[in-house]
Amino acid sequence: xxxxxxxxxxxxxxxxxxxxxxxxxxxxxxxxxxxxxxxxxxxxxxxxxxxxxxxxxxxxxxxxxxxxxxxxxxxxxxxxxxxxxxxxxxxxxxxxxxxxxxxxxxxxxxxxxxxxxxxxxxxxxxxxxxxxxxxxxxxxxxxxxxxxxxxxxxxxxxxxxxxxxxxxxxxxxxxxxxxxxxxxxxxxxxxxxxxxxxxxxxxxxxxxxxxxxxxxxxxxxxxxxxxxxxxxxxxxxxxxxxxxxxxxxxxxxxxxxxxxxxxxxxxxxxxxxxxx
Numbered sequence: 001x002x003x004x005x006x007x008x009x010x011x012x013x014x015x016x017x018x019x020x021x022x023x024x025x026x027x028x029x030x031x032x033x034x035x036x037x038x039x040x041x042x043x044x045x046x047x048x049x050x051x052x053x054x055x056x057x058x059x060x061x062x063x064x065x066x067x068x069x070x071x072x073x074x075x076x077x078x079x080x081x082x083x084x085x086x087x088x089x090x091x092x093x094x095x096x097x098x099x100x101x102x103x104x105x106x107x108x109x110x111x112x113x114x115x116x117x118x119x120x121x122x123x124x125x126x127x128x129x130x131x132x133x134x135x136x137x138x139x140x141x142x143x144x145x146x147x148x149x150x151x152x153x154x155x156x157x158x159x160x161x162x163x164x165x166x167x168x169x170x171x172x173x174x175x176x177x178x179x180x181x182x183x184x185x186x187x188x189x190x191x192x193x194x195x196x197x198x199x200x201x202x203x204x205x206x207x208x209x210x211x212x213x214x215x216x217x218x219x220x221x222x223x224x225x226x227x228x229x230x231x232x233x234x235x236x237x238x239x240x241x242x243x244x245x246x247x248x249x250x251x252x253x254x255x256x257x258x259x260x261x262x263x264x265x266x267x268x269x270x271x272x273x274x275x276x
Contacts, residue, residue: 030063033062034057034072037076038073039072039106040057040072041073041109042070043070044065047068052114055107056106071118073113073118074104075104077102080099081098083095084098084133088141089138089139089140094180096133096177096179097178097179098175100161100175100176103170104170109169111169125170131164135160140153154175157177
């Protein structure tokens with residue numbers, strides 16, 4: 001008896017198995033999961049290349065035709081640390097340590113990939129940051145960079161770098177100047193100058209404080225003199241006699257022993273004599 005007849009295999013089963021295998025392979029090649037904080041740029045092999053007129057593929061599961069590709073980009077904020085040598089306005093070497101926070105513009109990742117590629121950090125961001133830093137620092141002296149203008153310089157580097165990157169499909173969030181290193185002799189000279197200026201300001205403060213205290217004492221003395229003058233002018237003979245009479249009445253009514261001589265005091269006031 002024929003073995004094929006014993007197996008009794010349906011005529012359509014091999015075709016179904018082949019189709020199932022093709023479907024499984026198709027799905028395995030087409031399935032794509034994009035992780036958190038990432039986005040995908042779709043490349044259509046037979047449809048014009050990089051897709052730039054549609055949003056990038058977001059997080060989660062996607063089915064892509066197996067002949068197409070997806071290039072995944074990090075879309076969370078990223079950090080760049082750069083140490084660079086620049087020149088001040090008088091030609092001295094300054095070492096800047098700068099941190100930049102950046103990320104791709106999510107709605108323009110397709111154009112970023114098409115025009116800049118995944119190496120945009122090296123080819124776009126770093127050159128832009130260095131160019132802006134050199135341009136800004138070249139406007140200031142080492143003393144200004146080291147002390148009073150540091151925040152201003154930081155803001156100007158951010159503004160100039162952002163202006164470049166906005167047209168390169170990259171979002172710049174901030175730039176921080178972490179450290180400034182000057183030639184040792186220049187740094188020492190600046191620190192000595194700042195110390196002398198601080199000592200001078202302290203001396204000026206003490207002088208101003210002493211001057212204000214002297215003015216306060218003068219005003220206080222003048223006020224007391226004016227008050228005494230007013231009081232002296234207000235004490236007429238009549239008022240003094242009246243005060244004397246009031247005092248005499250109070251003394252005469254006290255329990256202490258005394259002798260009162262009427263009319264024998266100055267201005268006709270009584271003299272009070274007592275044993276206490």
